[in-house]
Amino acid sequence: MAPFEALYGRPCRSPVCWLEPEDRLTTGPDVIQENDEKIAVIRERLLSAQSRQKSYADRRRRPLEFQEGDFVLLKVSPRKGVTRFGVKGKLAPRYIGPFPIVQRVGIVAYRLALPPELSHVLQKLEQYLPLLENLIFHVNLVSSNRQISQWTANLKIQWSSALCSSSFFNLRSPKFFQIGDLKFELQMMLFLYGAILRQRAVEILPENLVQSATLFREAAGLYRHLADESFASLQQHSLLVEKPPEILPSVSTVMNLICLAEAQAVTIRRAEEKGTSISLLAKLHHGVAEFLDEAAVILYAAIGECKDISSRFVEFLSSSRALHRLRGQKYHAESLKTAGKVGISIAVLRVALTDGKRQMPGEESWKSTYRKEIDDTAELLRKIEHENGFVWREKVPSKEELPLCEGNKIVSSIPYQPKRWERELAFKI
Structure with missing residues (x-):
């Protein structure tokens, strides 16, 4: 029934x-x-x-495509009770601009040239962090006081996670986490500071490679600091059912390795412009892949500890790793051909194509870049095979007989030096 x-x-x-x-x-x-x-x-x-x-x-929609140099409006999301662009709450503008497009990075994604005044977030963070460090220092001095302990215990600090949003490092998420600890505020603020440094490095990448690499290394040093100096009081909250990934030392280590990989990728672009040898470029690309391999191992262990990490973050890591490994193998094959080892060069390219096609990214914006690299590798393989068939006639070894190309890691993080506002605070108890 x-x-x-x-x-x-x-x-x-x-x-x-x-x-x-x-x-x-x-x-x-x-x-x-x-x-x-x-x-x-x-x-x-x-x-x-x-x-x-x-x-x-x-009737109110139409397909739109923009070109570099076009001016567009930027949509911003006003939040209740927050002052943005000089206006508070619902009266804050929904669109700002117009701003020129400097680069198209995807089907519907564009990079804009934002004015310097929009970098005030980074400046405010750099002013706020020493004040927060000083407050926590003085609270720890009187932590034995009952009233101070009760005051800190009643704190309700709420943050959204940059790693839980639908897009990687959107710096905003509909999901909030709340932990009553001043050090939680400091940990999340430092993680946000590192994310903004990384975002700034991406923005200036087309204009200044040296400064971009420096910012990536500074962000890597900050995440190294978070991983090494993780607060014991925050680890007491590890039993919470829902916690932000940012408080995990393993996630900070992953971000440190990603920023180092990105800094080395920028260094590779400079090396390509200077005409560096192909064999060294191959080792540098494999070095980037090794950074990301290490990050992937740590991240998969962290996912078991915190399941709120965005799937696009994981996709970004795997796609970047596959792309640099493919480029490294292509440069390695070219260096082998230059050294007269044509058969081994063909075998390396065949293995690279087989592995590369198996690791095709799922996201459309990554597919176009990755597919172009696959096509370039296939074209290079076709040319070398044609040349080998008519001129060299060398034997192509099997995959097990191929020499391994070792990676070369040449970048290091810039250590983060915490700054504390040197002024004594007095609490009215």
Whole structure:
């Protein structure tokens, strides 16, 4: 007996089987044919309704594509009680600009040239962190006082996680975490500071490679500080069901390795511009992949400890690692060909293509870049195989006989030096 019939004492009528309660149900092939006909009518009407609603929505929508140099407005999300752009709350602007497009980085993603005044967030963080460090220092001095302990215990500090949002490092998330600890505020603030340094490094990458690499190294040093100097009081909250990934030392270590990998990737771009040898470029790309390999091992262990890490963050890590490994193998094959080892060069390219196609990223913005690298590698393989077939006729070894290309890590993090506002605080107890 169905739950509806048990509750109301009569069978439920539906568009599929619209019968009176006293009617006897049809059984056998007839009911199957009747159900199929009704389902066909339902699908037809659903498609009609969807098409009608789509026509209404399309009246105010059109496909838009922008080019470098176009000016566009930037949408910002006002938050209740927060002052932004000089206006508080719901009166804050929803769009700011216009700003010029400096680069297209995806199908619907563009990099904008933002004015210097929008960098005030970084400046405010650099002013706030010494004050916070000083406050925590003086609170620790009088931590034995009962009133101070009660005051700190009643704190309700709430943060959203940059690693839990749907897009990697969107710096905003609909999910909030709350831990009543001043050191939680400091930990999250330092993590945010590192994220903004990394974001700034990405923004200035097309203009200044040296400064971009420096910012990546500074962010790496900050995350190294967070991983080494993790607060014991925050680890007491590790038993919480929901906790932000930022308080885990392992996640800070992962971010340290990612920033080091990005700094070395910027260094590779400078080396390519200077005409560095192909063999060294291959080792540098493999060095980036080794940074990311180490980060991936730590991240997968951290996912078991904190399941709120964004899937796009994991995708970013795996896609970057596959891309640099493919580029490293391509440069390695070119260096082998230059050294006269044509057969080994062909084998390296074949293995690179097989592994590369198996690791194709799922995100569309990554696919275009990765597919282009696959096509370039396939074209290089075709040329070397053609040359080997007509000129060299060298034997192509198997995968097990290939020499390994060792990576070379040449970048290091810039150590973070905590700054404390040197002024004594007095508490009214």
